[in-house]
Amino acid sequence: MKFQKKYxxxxxxxxxxxxxxSFIWSKINFATQRNDIIGEYSLNNYNSxxxxxxxxxxxxxxxxxxxxxxxxxxxxSLKNFFNSFKIIYEKNINEKPIIYFxxxxxxxxxxxxxxxxxPLHEFDIYHEGQRLSSAYRSLSDGTLWTGSYVTVGIIYETxxxxxxxQIFNKETIGLMRFLDLVYIFITKLLLILLFFEITKTTKLNxxxxxFFFLITTMTSFYLINYNLHSAxxxxxxxxPILLSLIIIFKSFNKSSxxxxxxxxxxxxxxxLWSIDRGLVYLILLIFFxxxxxxxKRSNDVYKILIFVFLFWICxxxxxxxxxxxxxxxxxxxxxxxxxxxxxxxxxPFTDTDNSSRATKNIIVILFAIIFSxxxxxxxxKFHGSYFRLILFFLSLISFFSYIYALGRSDGPHLKxxxxxxxxxxxxxxxYFVIYKISNLKNYFTNSKIIEKIPFIIILCLIVFNPNxxxxxxxxxxxxxxxxLGDDKFLNETDKLFVDKASKIFKNERCIQLFTNDAALLxxxxxxxxxxxxxxxxxxxxxxxxxxxxxxxxxxxxxxxxSTDYWSLPLEIKYPILQKYINKNFNIINKxxxxxxxxxxx
Numbered sequence: 001m002k003f004q005k006k007y008x009x010x011x012x013x014x015x016x017x018x019x020x021x022s023f024i025w026s027k028i029n030f031a032t033q034r035n036d037i038i039g040e041y042s043l044n045n046y047n048s049x050x051x052x053x054x055x056x057x058x059x060x061x062x063x064x065x066x067x068x069x070x071x072x073x074x075x076x077s078l079k080n081f082f083n084s085f086k087i088i089y090e091k092n093i094n095e096k097p098i099i100y101f102x103x104x105x106x107x108x109x110x111x112x113x114x115x116x117x118x119p120l121h122e123f124d125i126y127h128e129g130q131r132l133s134s135a136y137r138s139l140s141d142g143t144l145w146t147g148s149y150v151t152v153g154i155i156y157e158t159x160x161x162x163x164x165x166q167i168f169n170k171e172t173i174g175l176m177r178f179l180d181l182v183y184i185f186i187t188k189l190l191l192i193l194l195f196f197e198i199t200k201t202t203k204l205n206x207x208x209x210x211f212f213f214l215i216t217t218m219t220s221f222y223l224i225n226y227n228l229h230s231a232x233x234x235x236x237x238x239x240p241i242l243l244s245l246i247i248i249f250k251s252f253n254k255s256s257x258x259x260x261x262x263x264x265x266x267x268x269x270x271x272l273w274s275i276d277r278g279l280v281y282l283i284l285l286i287f288f289x290x291x292x293x294x295x296k297r298s299n300d301v302y303k304i305l306i307f308v309f310l311f312w313i314c315x316x317x318x319x320x321x322x323x324x325x326x327x328x329x330x331x332x333x334x335x336x337x338x339x340x341x342x343x344x345x346x347x348p349f350t351d352t353d354n355s356s357r358a359t360k361n362i363i364v365i366l367f368a369i370i371f372s373x374x375x376x377x378x379x380x381k382f383h384g385s386y387f388r389l390i391l392f393f394l395s396l397i398s399f400f401s402y403i404y405a406l407g408r409s410d411g412p413h414l415k416x417x418x419x420x421x422x423x424x425x426x427x428x429x430x431y432f433v434i435y436k437i438s439n440l441k442n443y444f445t446n447s448k449i450i451e452k453i454p455f456i457i458i459l460c461l462i463v464f465n466p467n468x469x470x471x472x473x474x475x476x477x478x479x480x481x482x483x484l485g486d487d488k489f490l491n492e493t494d495k496l497f498v499d500k501a502s503k504i505f506k507n508e509r510c511i512q513l514f515t516n517d518a519a520l521l522x523x524x525x526x527x528x529x530x531x532x533x534x535x536x537x538x539x540x541x542x543x544x545x546x547x548x549x550x551x552x553x554x555x556x557x558x559x560x561x562s563t564d565y566w567s568l569p570l571e572i573k574y575p576i577l578q579k580y581i582n583k584n585f586n587i588i589n590k591x592x593x594x595x596x597x598x599x600x601x
Contacts, residue, residue: 009069009073010073013066014066014069017061017065018062018366020061021061022058022348024057025057025058025347025348026347028057029050030047030049030050030053031045032045033047034336034339036540036542037336037540039339039341039342039568039573040342040344040567041338041342041344042339044344046342048339048342050344051344051407054345055345055402055406058362059365059366059399062366062370063366063369063373066373066374067373070373071377080377081377084376084377084388085291085294085295085376086385087295087386087389088385089253097206097209098200098206098210098213101210102196105214105217106189106192109185109188109192114474115471116226118181118477118478119177119229121228122489123173123486123489123494123519125517125519125561125562126516126517126519126563128176128177128519129518129521130151130157130518130519130534131157131158131160131176132518133518133519133528133534134158134534135158135161135522136171136522137527137533139165139166144325145326145328145329145531146322146325146531147527147531149332149532149537149538150275150326150329151333151337152275152276153271153272153275153278154272155272156237156274160179160183161175170482170483171522172482172483172485173484173489174482175482178478178481178482180236183236183239184224184225186236186239187224187238187239187242190242190246191217191224191234191242192217194242194245194249194423195213195216195217195427196213196217197249197390198249198427199212199216201249201252201387202384202387203384204434204435212431212434215434216426219426220234220423231415232416233418233419233422234416234419234422234423235416237273237274237277240269240270240273240277240281241277241280241401241420244263244281244284245393247262248263248284248393249390249393251263251288251292252386252390255299257303260303261303263307263308264303264304264305264306264307264308264310265311266285267281267312268311270282275330275333275334276403276404276407279334279403280400280403284393284397287393287396288393289301289304289305332540332543333537337407337537338407338408339539340537340540343409344409345405345409346409348362354411357411357415358414361402361417364421364422364424364425365395365398365399365421368391368394368395368399368421368424369398369399371391371395372388372391372394375391376392390427391428394420394423394427397420398420398421398423398424401417401419401420486523493562497520497594498524500589501520501524501558505526505556508556509526509527510529510554511554511555511557512528512530512556512557512558513528513533513557514535514557514559514570514581514597515563515564515570515594516535516536516561516563516566516570517558517561517563517564518534518536520558520561529550529553529554530546530547530554532547535570538577539573544574544576544577554599555599556596556597557585557596557597558596559595559596559597560595581597585600586598
């Protein structure tokens with residue numbers, strides 16, 4: 001009874017700490033520091049640090065309250081808590097049956113991929129255009145950051161499409177979409193490998209591990225699908241973060257030059273892939289290095305840091321001009337992008353737009369942190385040292401990755417921020433269902449499940465029901481899809497504009513956009529006259545003046561695109577550019593709603 005009272009007291013203290021955190025959320029409200037960037041933040045005199053501080057405080061107060069209360073109420077030694085971070089080398093039991101399931105799951109996602117119907121939905125001239133036009137510019141002149149202002153990451157935004165076009169010697173929308181399908185396939189592959197590593201660390205017996213591995217992996221597939229037209233909980237931009245977790249988990253019980261090399265390589269690759277993911281990886285790597293130091297593995301720390309240094313030095317010497325352009329571009333994105341496209345995060349536990357989704361995300365993240373800490377403090381060591389550490393690192397990545405939603409807190413971005421919290425919940429829930437339920441324990445103990453693996457696989461194949469005709473015809477279907485003309489993906493308005501505008505711009509070396517319809521450059525097969533091809537992200541006064549100063553070769557400008565009024569009108573967001581255009585350009589043609597401007601003499 002006394003033990004139950006302690007838990008009731010702990011719960012009440014924790015509950016009131018959440019209420020207190022919710023109360024002070026709206027009290028944190030610093031004024032903006034970037035009036036030169038017109039957007040939701042500046043119009044509401046809102047500082048971009050507000051959402052970050054609100055989130056940190058909302059998570060920190062209940063976490064610290066729980067931690068301190070747990071230690072005091074249950075008389076737990078801090079030494080025991082910190083000892084939980086020490087690696088206790090454990091010998092895994094027979095992994096051979098788990099490897100059978102590994103190959104089965106790899107076979108499943110391969111047949112699923114080969115059975116896909118290729119997407120033919122209408123082209124997204126804004127989002128897909130961001131990647132197509134940048135890739136086309138790089139394909140034309142070989143530039144990277146020096147040719148395009150990169151908002152996301154050079155691999156995601158430019159090099160991916162460019163490389164697949166070079167491989168198949170053609171530039172089509174179909175090939176870019178096929179690459180996205182490949183990215184999703186790789187994400188599913190990494191989910192399998194991630195849960196394979198997690199499964200090995202559990203203290204379940206072989207039969208229980210088989211169920212754990214199969215259930216967690218198949219459930220995690222619901223976090224992402226091949227529908228390119230929808231927002232998933234887990235975006236394929238998480239590929240390098242998933243890979244880093246797999247490498248870190250493998251590094252728990254062994255020192256490996258290859259693993260250290262991989263972590264060093266990822267320090268560069270993740271920033272090239274996606275800038276925000278690069279920031280998350282950097283924070284995760286710092287935590288892992290301190291973890292290694294705490295476990296007296298300084299040699300691994302030195303090797304990782306040496307590889308980090310070598311890869312960045314190689315990047316510099318490979319192309320100094322692009323390196324400095326990357327540096328300036330990245331700093332600009334970190335300083336400005338939140339103000340450019342920021343949406344104020346909804347207040348938790350209110351009826352404002354997207355509040356329920358945001359509240360769910362934050363509460364699940366808080367649960368992950370609290371659970372992992374409590375799991376470390378627990379005296380029940382039979383769950384295994386590695387598994388405890390894995391849950392702790394999963395809770396860390398769940399916490400860090402929410403920064404994706406703090407910069408732009410709309411529905412799709414909030415949904416995508418649930419990927420790693422979802423992985424944590426799947427892991428914990430499946431583990432304790434298998435571990436706790438008595439009838440499952442009896443089944444696992446008495447049945448000869450290994451002998452039933454072929455029947456389980458046959459049953460799964462029946463349920464999955466792959467389309468064998470599509471699998472056999474995959475190569476033919478892919479060739480036909482990759483050769484589809486761009487007009488197959490366009491609506492009639494865009495087809496008309498591209499057809500007529502192509503004749504006007506036939507002899508032009510470049511054109512300039514004053515529209516968010518970023519794909520027009522690719523569709524017209526023209527380079528941007530400046531590196532600011534993606535108008536959504538221009539933002540600051542500095543960038544507007546930079547565009548003007550580099551517009552000497554600009555003769556034609558396209559205005560009034562179909563996506564220009566998704567947020568503030570461009571003439572309001574970019575008053576300096578609007579004034580420059582009004583002074584130096586005249587309308588010479590109008591095609592649909594779009595207008596073509598020509599430079600005055």
